[in-house]
Amino acid sequence: MFESAEIGHSISKESYREQVPLLREALLDVQYDLKEKADFPVLILIHGFDGAGRGETMNLINEWLDPRLIDTVAFASANDEERARPWMWRYWQKLPAKGRIGMFFGSYYSDALFDRVYDEIDHDAFDREIFDIMRLERMISQDGALILKFWFHLTKDKQRKRLKELEKDPATRWRVTEDDKANMERYDTIRKYGEHMIRLTNTAYAPWIVVDGEDANFRSLTVGQTILKAIRNRINQHGTAVDVSEAPPLLAPIDDKVILDTLQLDQKMDKAEYKTRLAELQGRLSKLTRDERFKNHSLVLAFEGNDAAGKGGTIRRITQALDARSYRVVPVAAPTEEERVKPWLWRFWRQVPGKGGITIFDRTWYGRVLVERVEGFAQEHDWMRAYYEINDFEHQLSENGAVVLKFWLAISNEEQMARFKLREETGFKRFKITEEDWRNREKWNAYKLAVSDMVDRTSTSKVPWTLVEANNKYYARIKVLSTICAALEARLGA
Amino acid sequence: MFESAEIGHSISKESYREQVPLLREALLDVQYDLKEKADFPVLILIHGFDGAGRGETMNLINEWLDPRLIDTVAFASANDEERARPWMWRYWQKLPAKGRIGMFFGSYYSDALFDRVYDEIDHDAFDREIFDIMRLERMISQDGALILKFWFHLTKDKQRKRLKELEKDPATRWRVTEDDKANMERYDTIRKYGEHMIRLTNTAYAPWIVVDGEDANFRSLTVGQTILKAIRNRINQHGTAVDVSEAPPLLAPIDDKVILDTLQLDQKMDKAEYKTRLAELQGRLSKLTRDERFKNHSLVLAFEGNDAAGKGGTIRRITQALDARSYRVVPVAAPTEEERVKPWLWRFWRQVPGKGGITIFDRTWYGRVLVERVEGFAQEHDWMRAYYEINDFEHQLSENGAVVLKFWLAISNEEQMARFKLREETGFKRFKITEEDWRNREKWNAYKLAVSDMVDRTSTSKVPWTLVEANNKYYARIKVLSTICAALEARLGA
Incomplete structure (x- = not known):
């Protein structure tokens, strides 16, 4: 699952500077088309390893696109009001409206994954929660939603290096939390259960996109291009019934580098x-x-x-x-x-x-x-x-x-x-x-x-x-x- | 789930005699259309309570339709060769070919249900097997198969009565096995877990049809009409892509009697x-x-x-x-x-x-x-x-x-x-x-x-x-x- 995200992708500064203005323009265009012409919501889930650029990407998307048409929600632990309801309830509340983009930082996947990683549920219960997730995604995708799930990836060594760098610099030290350190200790476990979860939920109607998180330029362009292509494809199918078996927006690696x-x-x-x-x-x-x-x-x-x-x-x-x-x-x-x-x-x-x-x-x-x-x-x-x-x-x-x-x-x-x-x-x-x-x-x-x-x-x-x-x-x-x-x-x- | 199958449906002898010849003719027609024009298989699963007419229905379908185009398979316990492979393997082997009707008497559902009823697996494992089943049915339905799942129903009292009748008559006594008696003792458990299983797997692309099993005329006509309507609908969609969200072949009760x-x-x-x-x-x-x-x-x-x-x-x-x-x-x-x-x-x-x-x-x-x-x-x-x-x-x-x-x-x-x-x-x-x-x-x-x-x-x-x-x-x-x-x-x- 993670192989191609570990071969070291990168995009040069020059190439990045050249591509970004065009991409931003196209993204704004497609976003307005989504608002004006389309009658479906876009749900973007941000997951992956600490230090792989999840937060930066979220900020970047808000910068590149019109933030008035994006609902960004960062989910932390459930509060009392949420805990008093079914575990999916708080995510339901925040689903984006038609014509808008909803971006979840941490989602139902985090609940399931970290409950399993920290041994709060056993493997059968983990599978049952995955089953709950599949039914939810199937339902909202049949209701018309375009779902894109990003997994930002880093190898164990690179994660260690990245978190060390952040800690050394007083300006970024605050970003490395105790939770991050605890998660780093559990890299292998997160990887193992993450892979299991991705395998079962990597459906055609709600695909996972695994992104090499090391090089910021590569990562940002990949995310931007994927979102652009997926929304544009869906708008072009406008008027046709939502086919839950439709093809996911696969994108060839933007630096043309493949594992072979x-x-x-x-x-x-x-x-x-x-x-x-x-x-x-x-x-x-x-x-x-x-x-x-x-x-x-x-x-x-x-x-x-x-x-x-x-x-x-x-x-x-x-x-x-x-x-x-x-x-x-x-x-x-x-x-x-x-x-x-x-x-x-x-x-x-x-x-x-x-x-x-x-x-x-x-x-x-x-x-x-x-x-x-x-x-x-x-x-x-x-x-x-x-x-x-x-x-x-x-x-x-x-x-x-x-x-x-x-x-x-x-x-x-x-x-x-x-x-x-x-x-x-x-x-x-x-x-x-x-x-x-x-x-x-x-x-x-x-x-x-x-x-x-x-x-x-x-x-x-x-x-x-x-x-x-x-x-x-x-x-x-x-x-x-x-x-x-x-x-x-x-x-x-x- | 079972309410409408418990209100006492029936079809008079006269009405039955009148309807059957027309139904049989139509069934043979649609079966030949399936063979000649259509490029999909039909999978019929027969489940439900002992004594509710599952065996009789299976025989009847073979009598009404052209048995040369039906593959009827009765699954008993897995043999050694089957046990040496994944639990779904033996069902995979027997899936019908395009243009043909495959009828399974007992299927993967029986394995899951009775393992749970006899406490050989816990509830999470039961759910996991149901999850396996859903993925299989989704796959073969995306591959084009028309799937119809019948649950033949009887109330507890009527099951008891029916099995007693069978036992009293020397000609039918052999049909009541020790397994049947053990299952009868567990009527409530079978009903409870059966309902759970039906609820989770009652999808639009592989619907359950619950049939009141008491009156043979009603039961037989319902099954025949349902099969007829479902195959004919699918053939009429010929050439269009298989939409896994397509509507199941709901049939209004053939005796017009509804629960209200x-x-x-x-x-x-x-x-x-x-x-x-x-x-x-x-x-x-x-x-x-x-x-x-x-x-x-x-x-x-x-x-x-x-x-x-x-x-x-x-x-x-x-x-x-x-x-x-x-x-x-x-x-x-x-x-x-x-x-x-x-x-x-x-x-x-x-x-x-x-x-x-x-x-x-x-x-x-x-x-x-x-x-x-x-x-x-x-x-x-x-x-x-x-x-x-x-x-x-x-x-x-x-x-x-x-x-x-x-x-x-x-x-x-x-x-x-x-x-x-x-x-x-x-x-x-x-x-x-x-x-x-x-x-x-x-x-x-x-x-x-x-x-x-x-x-x-x-x-x-x-x-x-x-x-x-x-x-x-x-x-x-x-x-x-x-x-x-x-x-x-x-x-x-x-």
Whole structure:
């Protein structure tokens, strides 16, 4: 969920100065259109880590937009009057009117999250409050509201650094409260429960937007552009019925930097080291999957990656270590006639392993948000909701004891070209390269963005994506195998 | 939830014989249209009490329709293969294909309900499973599925009688299992948790249809007509995007008998008895609302009824017993400009009393499903989802400690006419009768149906409707006051 917000985004001072006047003008325009022409309210929720710029952003929005048309509400602990009523009551009171923007600093999400973080409620009660929230958001979104939920993110180290800076300066020291310090101590817990909450409530009609909070310029422009785009899109749909499954206002990162850009694809590993480590890892994997404790678990491996990135070769190095009776490799192509008449996830549900079983998918359900998105085989609102559906599917597997691991094998554009050419020259590999492969290369950037969105929206602590630098096949195989072994050991307590 | 299924519906043999051939023909037609023209699956879930005709209905549907296009699945306890996978897995496997009808006898709802009834899971875990179910149904409905969920109902006495009959006859004795007997012992528990489950999952895109299971003719025709209407409606929307907020296929009771018809409106009470009981009840109410224990609760009274049914007079008899500082009477008219720009429930949320407080609504949020429905002020999909939203609102109040009571004051058409005329003749009451009141009379039957749907969909054990026979004002006032006193005594343990 937070991956792309941790790769270090930034916008230069010059670029920021250039963009802000245009953005402000556009925001004011859209705000007046909202007031004059539109009959829906906009609800903006501000959440995230202390020190990630939540307060600054709130002030900035009030500065950039016409504050007379914004209702900003900072929620602290409930007062007596509020505590005497249902927990959602105080938020209900403050919902914005049609034509206006309501901005909540801290909302029902804070109540649920911090009650859980400070152990005042257990996990089932936490889920019940999340369920309450989902019903509320569904209701007000069906009533027409546009809901945007921002999570301002910082890594643990950066949060520590940021709060130290604030404390050192006498002018800002007052801003670091005892609560902030207590929350800092609980960074990992907030992150864990925050992710859980975001996963369950990241719906198409009320999406979360995770923003890297480190660089103020990047953060401010991202928020401004997102609000602008979302309101403008909704106004353009004016007159059409509110479709709660409509697409969220996804914004490509404004600095064009995506998570795949951060990978060092050229890793080194020589054949000798590879052979030694391969033997060792295959031995470990073999032992782990034959372990008595594995009988209460299962293993689901999902492989995606660029064409010619080496998925097949990697999968073979895994299966060499497995008992043939325990695993199945499922190659995923376009759905068959039988599969096409069922819900789209059905063909994957069927292949879910039982306890003690292993299923390896060579291409996966992520086709929905990769090829089907990029090629336009699925409609936007269908692949948009797929993120939610995929998360739900994978977490049901995980809750049931499955270790679910997802690998993206990444090679560079040049490396792919070299491999394609080699395949064309090598007779017995020629079948592997088709017209389509060449066409896909033209969509390199569209795929890059799709992969980035996929990782942001479906990588969770329980079911993470592993991005594999795969220009060197040896390195890639070893990284995959050791990730699998480590995950199994952690789950089995081996 | 179950009120209308307990008033004794029936269809005569003659009428049944007349209707069935037409219905069967229409069902076969729509089934072939589904296969040929439509690209969505139909999922029918069969639930309810033992002995209420679930099995018979399943067989009948297979007889009336073309069984080659129906996949009927009876789910028993999970087998080993199924238990080794997520609990929803076995249902996923069996989802019907597009163009086909899948009928589940026992489904994920049975797992959740009976785990709760037999105390294998606690209430939070029950809610979590319901949450799982809602996400699944939302997903498959967004994927295009038409979902119909039948709850076959019987009162406790009638269930007991029915199972005895089956046991007495050697030909049917085998059908009464030990499980049935164990379930019969737990009738109240099944009813309580069943109602909770139905309330939370009775969505516009996957509605529950509660069917009186006593009379086989009524039951069979209701199910057949509902399936027919629902599939036909969906096919007619062919080509339009699936709107998950679309209206459920509500069917007026096929025997035209609604719950208001069962009231004996002419109750007797003379002035002397009225005076004695009024004094006694007002004393009790006064004491109860001044009780120390009431400070942890609150009281919400909602009054609806026919025009001139005596709401105002009844409310005055209540407030006479209350401390003026503790209560507020909220007369509800058309929303103001300020209210119109907020979510429709907002103006009622605002008036929610705090602990120790009392709010009396003279007309209520039910206007959404009464006048706004009948007069067409709200669109169908808006008032349809209002049932769910109202239930949610009221149950949040109830969870928070409020005693919520809803009264429908019912008078006969003739009594209303007499009161209207009297008002016209009595100078100081003339303001009370308007053109609109006369117009409303013309819609008497439309209102009757709206009231019936309202009671069916929003009366729950925690937040019940009380239907008040109000041709005699004395009787009505006493019934209301004693209902309030009894509910307060129960909640306060007084």
